[in-house]
Amino acid sequence: MGEVVVVPRRKLGSQGFEVSAIGLGCMGMSPLHGSPKPTQEMIQVIHTAVDSGITFLDTSDLYGHHTNTIIIGKALEGEVRQKMQVATKFGIKSISGETGMVVCGDPAYVKEACNASLKQLGISCIDLYYVHRIDTKIPIELTVGALKELVEEGKIKYIGLSEASPQTIRRAHAIHPITAVQLEWSLWTRDAEEEVIPTCRQLGIGIVPFSPLGKGFFSTGPKVVENFATNDFRRSLPKFQGENLEHNKIVFERVNEMARKKGCTPSQLALAWLLHQGDDVCPIPGTTKIENLKQNIGSVFVKLTTEDMSELESIAAAVKGDRYSPAVMQDTWKYANTPPLSSA
Structure with a gap:
């Protein structure tokens, strides 16, 4: 018998939501990063996560065009559901098959999307329901108002936002x-550190970092680019291109060198840095491999000193390249403000 791993738990928000200190992002289990993954293997990854102390699963109705939520639903059958908190998202819907997408925060669509996700997941209540992207055409008060009704109906327990500006977060939180x-x-x-994260902390809102390993950069290193499928959206990311990539290779080597000194992997070091930011932080690294899952869990037990944190931040300051292309950046928190309620 191996040693039983006890993953610490953390509270997100001030409403009593408690999860494992690290979660499992499930996006990669569906055909978004290239080829589809075998369903049974993905279920095994989820079950291993549960057995290893992870209680927090993250998905979206966007991933794999609803196939991801169906995989999660199969994995949750039986007693597993009682051990898990399920987070999913809505707000990006298909308008023309698999190619056209539009952000939608219309109150009627909020409820339609929730009912569809409940059915796909095979559950009666979603633990944490996020607005995936902010609809800049509809006041956030209307979207959150519909979510509030879903809470009252018992269909969701807690409300979350993704890629939301400080102003949007404050307005939503007031509803x-x-x-x-x-x-x-x-x-x-690290651009969210200036305004978004301080806003969350002022309001007592939990912080859930996605892509905590830099889209796979800190788990695989620069060679991750060689493994991208032809349709992998990461190919378009500025940090993975040209001179930026050549410069960022040096950043990875510095992180790798520090990880060797700490007796951990670069991915564990990168996750540990986030975990040391505060007890209100729960990163959700994604993986489709059990060995990577176990490695990610190990990051919970990596101890960093104040000096370690400063050194890592000094290294990170040298990263070059924007998050996304200019067109995609329009959907991020920097531009995610909605019209005032009075204009509705």
Whole structure:
């Protein structure tokens, strides 16, 4: 018998939502990063996560065009559901098959999307329901108002936002307490530290970093680019291109060198840096491999000193390249303000 791993738990928000200190992002289990993954293997990864102490699963109705939520639903059958907190998202819907997408925060669509996700997941209540992207045409008060009704109906327990600006977070929180804000945060991407994260902390909102390993950069290193499928959206990311990539290779080597000294892997070091940011932070690294899952869990037990944190931040300051292309950046928190309620 191996040693039983006890993953610490953390509270997100001020409404009583408690999860494992690290979660499991499930996006990669569906055909978004290239080829589809075998369903049974993905279920095994999820079950291993549960057995290893992870209680927090993250998905979206966007991933794999609803196939991801169906995989999660199969994995949750039986007693597993009682051990898990399920987070999913809505707000990006298909308008023309698999190619056209539009952000939608219309109150009627909020309820339609929720009912569809409940059915796909095979559950009666979603633990944490996020607005995946902010609809800049509809006041956030209307979107959150519909979510509040879903809470009252018992269909969701807690409300979250993803890629939301500080102004949007405040307006949403005034309608109903927001439990968590999901955002990109890592040694690779730190722009949320200036305004978004302080806003969350002022309001008592939990922080859930996605892509905590820099889109795979800190788990695989620069060679991750060689493994991208032809349709992998990461090919278009500025940090993975040209001179930026050549410069960022040096950043990875510095992180790798520090990890060797700490007796851990670069991915564990990158996750540990996030975990040391505060007890209100729960990163959700994604993986489709059990060995990587176990490695990610090991990051919970990596101890960093104040000096270690400063050194890592100094290294991270040298990262070059924007998060996304200019067109995609329009959907991020920097531009995610909605019209005032009075204009509705």
